[in-house]
Amino acid sequence: MADATHSGYHLERNGAAMMRHWPLFGFLMSLGLVGLGLFSLPQQPPLVAAQIAVPCQAGEVRFTSAFPPALPGEWTGERGFFAIPGVLELSYCQPGRLILKARGELSSNGGAPLLIAQTTQTRREVLVHTSQTLSIPVGQDGRVTLAFPNDETDALYRILTIERLILAGEQRCASALIRDKRVEFSGSITGAVHDLRGQRLEPCMPGVLYLTVSGPVVNGAGPQFRITQGKRTLLDRQVRGRVSLRLPLESTAAVHLAVTNFAGRVVKYRNLFIERVQFLPASNASLK
Structure with a gap:
């Protein structure tokens, strides 16, 4: 993903990120308006489950966030990235194999993004420290779910x-x-x-x-x-x-x-990049 696109997205992601990292600016604004207020951290919502009961439509893509209405990142059809927790559902409507190339950006505490790839035939959980290629068997329903559940959660401000x-x-x-x-x-x-x-x-x-x-x-x-x-x-x-x-x-x-010791720190966010996906139908792929 181009750096300009990625940087631009971070402006949009801040609204969802503020729900998870004690926000200094929103906090200061609330103090200015009311002097004090309720201050609680929301629980992280569960990731959206794949909806495999609906009829399959080849080429359909669902890219959903754990913090709607914010999008979890960006998806162009063959590549994209997750910046906050979310689920990408791909529909091919036939069996085969998905070749996926992923790359992770480590968080400031060194933690790698977790990629969960699930089909009716398999479920794989991979910590993506560096660029790697995965081969994922796809069952008869032809659906693949890719999820990113572990965004950066470190505190930003000493409040x-x-x-x-x-x-x-x-x-x-x-x-x-x-x-x-x-x-x-x-x-x-x-x-x-x-x-x-x-x-x-x-x-x-x-x-x-x-x-x-x-x-x-x-x-x-x-x-x-x-x-x-x-x-x-x-x-x-x-x-x-x-x-x-x-x-x-x-x-x-x-x-x-x-x-007496207020401090903030720069946090390097944990991001997951899907650099390429390629679907090989069963006629062209081994499902072993």
């Missing part, structure tokens, strides 16, 4: 997610969490912190601050979470994974929540 924040005390009142806007709450609240500016909590009473937070490891370190109230440092620790915290608040002075 702390506040999964739950509760202030418990002797009364029920409305506290506030503030960044660009003031959001009042009397029960629990969620949000996120990514920089020194962070978020400001204005407690409505002394009490106990309960927090459940999580953060990804980027470049070997998780978010360094610092909580201060006035001149007192209530917490200064690195968060790796999910952590529950209990912190006493002796006054209603403002509490500052910050991440």
Whole structure:
């Protein structure tokens, strides 16, 4: 695939990729609009199953994504590539053999793309580290399914997610969490912190601050979470994974929540290139 075409596609793929890699720009925008918000990572959807029950139409191609409406890449009829998880279904409507040449681009953690090739006669799972050629027997229905399930999943940005924040005390009142806007709450609240500016909590009473937070490891370190109230440092620790915290608040002075080591990194995406497919009918191919 030409470099220009591949680079152009990455502009389009970013919408689907943002669903899987904690997006800095969308995240910052949401903070600017609402100050904080629900912050959860979606589960990766299953790959689309091959629909082999419908009547076969020779030459029909279905190229579907695990994250619709985004396309999984590009397919020209004889070659193409996967940039996000998806399935390519090819219909030849007769038995034979498919000769397939594939090439992988390794992710930043060194992982190779996985190619799953399935017909009624076989199922092959191949990690495509380098360019290689596969010979795949095709059964009587004449259908082939090629799938790419393992896109890059590494964290891009060191961001702390506040999964739950509760202030418990002797009364029920409305506290506030503030960044660009003031959001009042009397029960629990969620949000996120990514920089020194962070978020400001204005407690409505002394009490106990309960927090459940999580953060990804980027470049070997998780978010360094610092909580201060006035001149007192209530917490200064690195968060790796999910952590529950209990912190006493002796006054209603403002509490500052910050991440002191924000970082982002360049991720080399894992891509799978199908450089050539050639179908040989049974009359011209051995099905052994």
